[in-house]
Amino acid sequence: MDKKLYEAINDQINNELASAYLYLSMASYFDSMNLGGFAHWMKKQAKEEHKHAMKFYEFLNDRNERVVLKAIAQPATEFSSALEVFKKTLEHEKKVTALIDNIYAIAKKVNDNSAEVMLHWFINEQVEEEKSPATILETLKIIKAEGAALIMLDRELAKRE
Numbered sequence: 616m617d618k619k620l621y622e623a624i625n626d627q628i629n630n631e632l633a634s635a636y637l638y639l640s641m642a643s644y645f646d647s648m649n650l651g652g653f654a655h656w657m658k659k660q661a662k663e664e665h666k667h668a669m670k671f672y673e674f675l676n677d678r679n680e681r682v683v684l685k686a687i688a689q690p691a692t693e694f695s696s697a698l699e700v701f702k703k704t705l706e707h708e709k710k711v712t713a714l715i716d717n718i719y720a721i722a723k724k725v726n727d728n729s730a731e732v733m734l735h736w737f738i739n740e741q742v743e744e745e746k747s748p749a750t751i752l753e754t755l756k757i758i759k760a761e762g763a764a765l766i767m768l769d770r771e772l773a774k775r776e
Contacts, residue, residue: 616678617725623718624671624730629685630714631668635661637690637707644694650765652773653697656751659775660704667737674733697765698755704748712741 642657675682694700715737722730751772758764 616675616680616730617721617727620718620721620725620727620730621675621680623721624675625680625683626685627714627718628668628671628675628682629687630711631664631671632684633687633690634707634711635664635668636687638664638704640690640692641694641700641704644692644700645697648697650697650769652769652771653700656772656775657700667740670733670736674730678729698752701748701752701755705745705752708741708744708748712745715741 638657638661642654642661645651645654645657672682691703694703715734719731719734719738722734751768754768758768
């Protein structure tokens with residue numbers, strides 16, 4: 616495997632695990648605010664990011680490449696509101712999309728067809744990864760993130776499977 620592609624995929628494992636860590640920190644914030652539905656949504660998101668990391672891990676492993684894990688930076692732990700959390704979530708997912716697009720560009724450049732095919736799944740996944748927090752963010756803007764409407768949204772987010 617091309618060295619630059621290998622390094623980008625190996626780095627993405629770290630990025631996905633850092634995403635999981637960030638979302639778990641956000642879940643902790645919501646738990647501390649007694650917003651269990653929001654916390655549930657973030658915990659599910661954290662598990663999903665861990666699965667993404669493992670997809671990259673298994674891809675490298677299947678290609679007989681060694682995964683080298685790196686340190687994960689401490690995520691943000693303090694937030695001012697649910698609105699801020701979902702603004703940060705959407706920003707973060709856009710950053711992840713750019714990272715995956717970059718890996719795809721490298722794979723194309725070095726003509727690694729199997730990496731390109733594997734990355735198609737992630738490219739499609741990122742559409743949903745951006746849409747979901749964007750939808751929640753817009754709802755939070757409409758309801759002004761307070762009162763009964765916030766509790767209703769919390770109950771709705773608790774239903775995420």
